[in-house]
Amino acid sequence: MSTMLKITNLHATVAGKEILKGLNLELEAGEIHAIMGPNGAGKSTLGNILAGREGYEVTQGEVMFNGKNLLDLEPEERACEGVFMAFQYPVEIPGVNNTYFLRAALNAQRKYRGEEELDSVGFLRLVREKLEILHIGDELLHRAVNEGFSGGEKKRNEIFQMAVLEPTLAILDETDSGLDIDALKTVAEGVNRLRSKDRGMIVVTHYQRLLDYIVPDKVHVLADGRLVATGGADLALKLEEQGYAWLEDGGIATLNVESAAQTAKP
Amino acid sequence: MSGETSTIDKMVEQKYQHGFVTDIESETLPPGLSADVIRAISARKNEPEWLLEWRLKAYEHWLEMEQPDWAHLKIDPIDFQAISYFSAPKSDKDRPQSLDEVDPKLLETYDKLGVPLHERARLAGVAVDAVFDSVSVGTTFKAELKKAGVIFCSFSEAVQDHPELVQKYLGSVVPQRDNFFAALNCAVFTDGSFVFIPKGVRCPMELSTYFRINAAETGQFERTLIVAEEGSHVSYLEGCTAPMRDENQLHAAVVELVALDDADIKYSTVQNWYPGDENGLGGIYNFVTKRGDCRGARSRVSWTQVETGSSITWKYPSCILRGDDSVGEFYSVALTNNYQQADTGTKMIHIGRNTRSKIISKGISAGHGQNAYRGLVRVTPRAENARNYTQCDSMLIGKKCGAHTFPYIEVRNPSAKVEHEATTSRIGEDQLFYCLQRGISEEDAVSMIVDGFCKQVFKKLPMEFAVEAKALLEVSLEGAVG
Numbered sequence: 001m002s003t004m005l006k007i008t009n010l011h012a013t014v015a016g017k018e019i020l021k022g023l024n025l026e027l028e029a030g031e032i033h034a035i036m037g038p039n040g041a042g043k044s045t046l047g048n049i050l051a052g053r054e055g056y057e058v059t060q061g062e063v064m065f066n067g068k069n070l071l072d073l074e075p076e077e078r079a080c081e082g083v084f085m086a087f088q089y090p091v092e093i094p095g096v097n098n099t100y101f102l103r104a105a106l107n108a109q110r111k112y113r114g115e116e117e118l119d120s121v122g123f124l125r126l127v128r129e130k131l132e133i134l135h136i137g138d139e140l141l142h143r144a145v146n147e148g149f150s151g152g153e154k155k156r157n158e159i160f161q162m163a164v165l166e167p168t169l170a171i172l173d174e175t176d177s178g179l180d181i182d183a184l185k186t187v188a189e190g191v192n193r194l195r196s197k198d199r200g201m202i203v204v205t206h207y208q209r210l211l212d213y214i215v216p217d218k219v220h221v222l223a224d225g226r227l228v229a230t231g232g233a234d235l236a237l238k239l240e241e242q243g244y245a246w247l248e249d250g251g252i253a254t255l256n257v258e259s260a261a262q263t264a265k266p
Numbered sequence: 267m268s269g270e271t272s273t274i275d276k277m278v279e280q281k282y283q284h285g286f287v288t289d290i291e292s293e294t295l296p297p298g299l300s301a302d303v304i305r306a307i308s309a310r311k312n313e314p315e316w317l318l319e320w321r322l323k324a325y326e327h328w329l330e331m332e333q334p335d336w337a338h339l340k341i342d343p344i345d346f347q348a349i350s351y352f353s354a355p356k357s358d359k360d361r362p363q364s365l366d367e368v369d370p371k372l373l374e375t376y377d378k379l380g381v382p383l384h385e386r387a388r389l390a391g392v393a394v395d396a397v398f399d400s401v402s403v404g405t406t407f408k409a410e411l412k413k414a415g416v417i418f419c420s421f422s423e424a425v426q427d428h429p430e431l432v433q434k435y436l437g438s439v440v441p442q443r444d445n446f447f448a449a450l451n452c453a454v455f456t457d458g459s460f461v462f463i464p465k466g467v468r469c470p471m472e473l474s475t476y477f478r479i480n481a482a483e484t485g486q487f488e489r490t491l492i493v494a495e496e497g498s499h500v501s502y503l504e505g506c507t508a509p510m511r512d513e514n515q516l517h518a519a520v521v522e523l524v525a526l527d528d529a530d531i532k533y534s535t536v537q538n539w540y541p542g543d544e545n546g547l548g549g550i551y552n553f554v555t556k557r558g559d560c561r562g563a564r565s566r567v568s569w570t571q572v573e574t575g576s577s578i579t580w581k582y583p584s585c586i587l588r589g590d591d592s593v594g595e596f597y598s599v600a601l602t603n604n605y606q607q608a609d610t611g612t613k614m615i616h617i618g619r620n621t622r623s624k625i626i627s628k629g630i631s632a633g634h635g636q637n638a639y640r641g642l643v644r645v646t647p648r649a650e651n652a653r654n655y656t657q658c659d660s661m662l663i664g665k666k667c668g669a670h671t672f673p674y675i676e677v678r679n680p681s682a683k684v685e686h687e688a689t690t691s692r693i694g695e696d697q698l699f700y701c702l703q704r705g706i707s708e709e710d711a712v713s714m715i716v717d718g719f720c721k722q723v724f725k726k727l728p729m730e731f732a733v734e735a736k737a738l739l740e741v742s743l744e745g746a747v748g
Contacts (some may be wrong), residue, residue, distance in 0.1 A: 051703050054695065079705035087703075091696045104714065105704035111706065143682025144718065161704065 003072050004029045004200045005169060010061035011225075012042075012049055019045045021225030022061070027169075030197040034211055036236060037222035038244040043204045044088065046222070047173045050202075051085040052078050054098045065169065079105075080112035082168030086158040093145040098157070099127065101145045102164055109165065134190045152183030159190040170194075170201045176210040188213030208240035252253040296351040301325060304453055307352045311422055311456075314429055324442040331446045337580055337609040338638040338670050341551070346514060351454045351487070406500070412587055414470050416500075417462040420506075421489050423720075424460035427636030431462055435493050439522035439559040439586070447518040447580075448555040451487050455520070458488035463498040463529075472728055476501035490521040494529035496562065501532040503731060517576070519554045527562030527589065535583075536735055538575035546605025546634070549577025556583035560592035560618075568595040569612065569727045572735045574742040577606055582640065584613035587621035587649075594623040597723040599735070601742055602635030602667070611641035611672075616652035616682070625656040628720050631667035632743060638670040645682040652682040660690040661719050663712065711739040 003224065005027040012020040019042045027033055037043050049056045050063065053074035063070040070078060106126075107117040118126065131138055136156060146154050155175055162170055172191065176184055191201070191214050203214055209217070211233060219236045221229040223244070229235065287721065295303060304325055308318040333344070358415055411418055417428060424432050442452045463469050494500055504521075517539065523531050533556075542549025552575070558567030569583040585594025594611035614623035629637040645652040660669035671688050693715055701711035717724070724732045 048323065051699075053699055075699065075702040076705050076707055079703050085703050087700065089696075091694060091700045093634075093700070093715055093718055096714055101701075101704075101714070104710065105706055108707065108710070109705040123527035208739055 002029060004066055006062075006064045008062045008064075010046075010049070010063065011059045011150060012045060012061075013057045013059055014045060014055060014246070017261070018059075019225055023226055025220065027200045029168075029200055030195075031194065031217045032201040032203060032214065034214075034216035034219045034236060035202060035222050035227075036206065036208070036219060036239060038049075039206065041222045042132065042225045043206075043222055044173055044229060047171045047202070047204055050078075050169075050171055051083060076108070077112070080109045084162050084163060084165055084167030086155070086170065086172045088174040088177055090146045090149075090158055091152045092147045092149075094147050096145050098143055098145050099123075099141045102127075102161055105161070106164060126164060130160065133193055134160060134163055136160060136186075136190070140203060151178040152180070152186070155179060155183065156190070159187055159194070163190070163194055166199075168199060170199065171202045172201065172205075174204055174206065176205055176207060176234050184210065185213060207263045208236045211236045272529050273378070295350055297350045298347050299325075299349070299351060299454065303351055307454060307456065310352065311564065313425055316433060317425060320442070320455050324346045324449050325454075327443040327681050328446065328449035328453055331443070331449055333446050337640070338636065338672070339578055339580060339607050339609050341578060344394040344527050344551070346450075349516060350735070352456055365638070410470055414467055415464045416467060416473075417461055418473055421455070421458040421460050421491070424491075428460070428462070431493065432460065432491070435491055435522070435524055438520075439519050439524060439557045440555050445555060447553040448520050451489060451518045451520045451555070455487045455489040458519070459488075459490045459492075461492040461500060461502060463492075463494045463500045465495040466497045467495075468498065469500040472501045472503055486515060486517045488519045490519070491524075492522070492531060492533070493524045493596075494526065494531050494565075496526045498526075498530040499530045501728065502534070503702075503728065504533065504535045516553065517550045519556075521583075523556075523558035523567055525558065525560050525562060525565035525567055525592075528564045529562060530566045530568075531558060532568045533558070533570070533583070534731060535569075535571040535573070536727075536731060536738065537571065537573045537579070538738055538742075540577075541604065541606050542577035544604045544633075546577065549606070550575065552576035552579045552581065554581040556581060557586065558584065558594065559586045560594060561586075562591050563589040563593070563618070564591045565589050566593040566595070567595075568597075568726070570597040570723065571599070571610075572602040572720075572723070572727070572738070573598070573608060573610060574738050576608075577609040579606075579610055579612050582612055582642075584615070585623060586615045586617065587623060587652075589621075591616040591620045592618055593621070596623075596625045596627070596641075597726045598627045599630070599720045599739075600628070600637055600639075601630040601632070601722045601739060602637045603632040603742055605634050607636045609638040609640055611639045613642040614644070614654060616643075616649040618646045618656070619648070619650040620652075621649055622653040623655075625654070625658070626722050627656075627658045628661065628723055629658075629660040629669055630716060630719070630739075631660070631669050632663035633667060635667045636670070637668070638672060640672040640674075642674040642676070643676075643684055643686075645677045645679050645684070647678045650681050652679060652684075654682075654684045656684075656686045658686070658688040658720075659715065659719070660688075662690065662692045663716075708746070709740075712743055716743060 004024055007023055007025040010020050010023040011018065023046065035043055036045065045056060046097060049058060050070065058071055068081065073081065103123045110117055140153060140157050146157060175187060179187065188210065190223065203216060215233055219231055219233060220227045271686045281291060295306060301322060304321050308321060348651065440448050442449055461473060492500065492502060523533060525531050537552065539550035539552055540548065560567050567629050573579055583596060587594050594614050598610065600608045600610050611627060612625055614625065625641055627639050628638055631637040639658050639689060641656060643654045643656065656673065660671065660672055662669055669690055673686055675684055675686065677684060693712065697715055698711055701714065716739055724735055727735055
C-alpha cells in the first residue's frame with residue numbers, strides 16, 4: 001500500500017483566527033480514517049482546506065496527495081484529481097436537474113483526465129449501475145439538485161454522487177448529522193459498498209454511532225487544532241463512553257501511551 | 267408631393283452647411299426634430315395624409331411632455347435635437363460584401379452563440395440574398411402565410427397595402443400621449459412590423475422579425491402592430507440574439523397587440539442590443555412601450571422577454587384585461603452586467619370579470635449592474651373575481667450590483683385575489699463551491715446556476731429561442747465572477 005495523502009504540520013486560519021495548529025496525518029489507499037473531536041476543534045476546517053474552500057488560509061505546512069501538492073490546485077482541479085467531499089449541508093441549486101448536474105461534473109472530470117465525455121445514453125447506463133450497487137431508487141434523479149430534499153435524501157444524494165464520480169479520496173463531513181437511525185444505516189451501507197482498495201476515506205464525525213456502521217481503520221481525535229490521539233476503532237467507543245471532556249482531564253496521555261504501544265506492534 | 271421633396275432637398279443642403287461630406291447617396295436626415303422633419307419622413311414614405319396628421323398631433327403632445335424621471339435609472343440627458351430621425355435602409359452596395367468585412371468581435375460572439383454560418387452573414391447585414399438564396403426562403407414562407415390569410419409585412423408596406431386596418435388599430439392600445447417616449451415614437455417612427463391574423467386562423471408558423479428580410483434596418487423608432495381576430499392564434503418572436511454594435515443611441519419602440527374574442531397572442535423577445543463596454547461607455551437606451559389589449563372575451567396575451575442587452579432598459583410590457591375571462595401573462599428574465607441598468611416589469615390592468623394574470627420575473631445583476639422590477643397590478647371596481655399571481659426573484663452576482671423591487675398593487679374590488687412573492691438571493695458562495703467541488707469550472711457553474719434560476723421563463727420560449735437565450739446569458743455573464 002502506498003501513502004495517498006500526507007498532511008504535514010498544517011497550520012490554518014479562518015478570519016484571522018488560528019484553527020489548525022500543526023496537524024499531521026497519513027492516509028493510505030484503501031483505508032478509512034475517522035476524525036472525531038469536540039465542536040470547534042477544527043474538524044470541518046480540515047475538510048474544507050482539503051477541498052479548497054475560500055476563506056481558509058493555510059499559513060504553514062504541506063498537503064501531498066498522490067505526489068501532488070494539493071494546496072497548489074484550484075478547488076475544481078482537486079475534484080478532478082479525485083478529491084470528493086460529501087457535504088454536511090448540501091446546497092440546493094433550484095432549476096438545475098440533478099442528473100444534468102452530475103453529468104456535467106463527471107464530464108468535466110473526464111475531460112480533465114483526457115478521457116472522452118459520456119453521452120446521455122452512456123451516462124444513464126452508468127447511473128443505473130450505481131443505483132443498483134447502492135440499492136437506491138431513481139426518484140432523486142428527476143428533481144433539481146437537492147431542492148426540497150429531506151435531510152436523508154440530501155445525504156443519500158451525496159453518496160450517490162460519490163458513487164458516480166468514483167473519487168480517490170472521499171471526505172465525509174458530518175454525514176451523520178441530522179439523520180435518523182434508518183437514514184443513517186442507508187447512507188452507511190452506501191459508503192461501505194464504495195469501499196475499495198484504491199480509495200481512501202476520511203470520515204469526520206462528532207458522534208461514535210456512525211462508526212458502528214462504517215468501521216474505520218483508524219480513529220483520530222482532533223482537539224484544539226491538532227490530532228491529539230490516534231487509535232483503532234475501539235478508540236471511538238472509549239470516547240463515546242467517557243466524553244470529550246475526559247481528553248482534557250489527562251486522558252490524552254493514557255491514550256498516547258496505548259496508541260504508541262499499538263504502533264509498536266509488528 | 268413636389269413640396270415635400272423639396273423639404274428633403276433642403277435638409278440635405280442643410281447638412282452640407284454643417285460641413286458634412288459624404289459620398290454615399292444621402293438618405294439620412296440631418297440631426298434635429300421639427301414638424302418639417304416629420305413631414306419629410308412621412309413624405310419619404312409616401313404616407314397618406316391622415317397618418318401625417320396623426321404624427322404631427324403626436325409631436326405636439328410630445329412637445330408639452332417631459333421625460334419621465336420616476337424610474338430607478340441614471341440617464342444622462344438626451345439631446346433630442348442631436349438625433350437623426352430618418353435613415354433609409356442601406357443599399358446592398360453599402361453593406362459589407364462578405365464576412366471578411368465584418369467586425370471580428372461580432373463574429374466571435376456569433377461563434378459563441380452557435381449561430382449557423384449562413385445566418386451569421388445575414389445577421390451582420392451582409393448582402394447575402396443572392397449568395398445564400400434567402401430570397402427563396404422568404405418566398406416560400408410568404409406563400410404559406412398568404413394561403414392561411416395571414417398578413418405579415420413591414421409597417422410601411424401595411425400603410426400602403428392595408429391602410430384601413432392600420433388606421434383602425436394604430437394607437438388604439440398605446441395612445442399618442444401615453445408617455446414621453448411613446449409620443450416621440452408616434453411622431454417619428456420609421457418602420458416596424460405589421461401582423462394580422464384573420465378570424466379562426468391559427469398562424470401556421472412562428473412569426474419572427476428574424477425571417478423578415480428587410481427588418482434588419484428598421485431603425486431606432488420602430489412600431490409593431492399585431493391584430494388577432496376572433497379565435498385566432500399567433501406566436502411572434504422579436505429580435506435575434508445578434509448584438510447590434512451601435513453606439514450610444516436612443517431606441518424608442520412601440521408595440522401594440524390587439525386580441526379579440528378567444529384570440530391568443532404570444533410575444534417573445536430576446537433583446538441583446540449593444541450594452542456598452544465594460545466601463546459603461548456607449549450602448550443603447552432601450553425605452554420601449556409594449557402593451558397588449560385583451561379586448562375580447564377569453565382572449566390571452568402572453569409576454570416572454572429575455573433582456574440582456576442595452577445600457578439602459580425601460581420597458582413594461584403590459585396587458586389590459588378588458589374582455590371577460592381574459593388572461594395576461596408576463597415572463598421575464600432581465601440581466602444587467604458591467605454598468606447596465608434595467609427598470610422593467612409589467613402592468614396588469616384587470617377590467618373584465620374573471621380575468622387572470624400571472625407575472626414571473628427573474629432579475630439577475632452582476633458587475634455594477636442595477637436591476638429593478640417595477641410592476642403594477644390594478645383591479646378595477648367591476649373586475650369581479652380577478653386573480654393575480656406575481657413571483658419576483660432577484661439574483662445578485664458579486665457585491666457591487668443592485669436589485670430593487672417596486673410592486674404596486676391597487677385593488678378596488680373585494681373579490682380579487684392577488685398574490686405576490688419576492689425573493690432576493692446572492693449567487694451563493696456555497697452553491698458555487700458545491701459545483702467547483704464536483705469538478706465544474708467557475709464559469710460553467712455560474713451559467714448553470716443562472717440557467718436554473720431562469721428555467722421557469724425559458725420554458726415559455728419557443729425551443730430554439732430557449733437554446734439561444736441560454737447561450738446568450740452565458741456570453742453576457744462572461745467575466746462576471748472571479
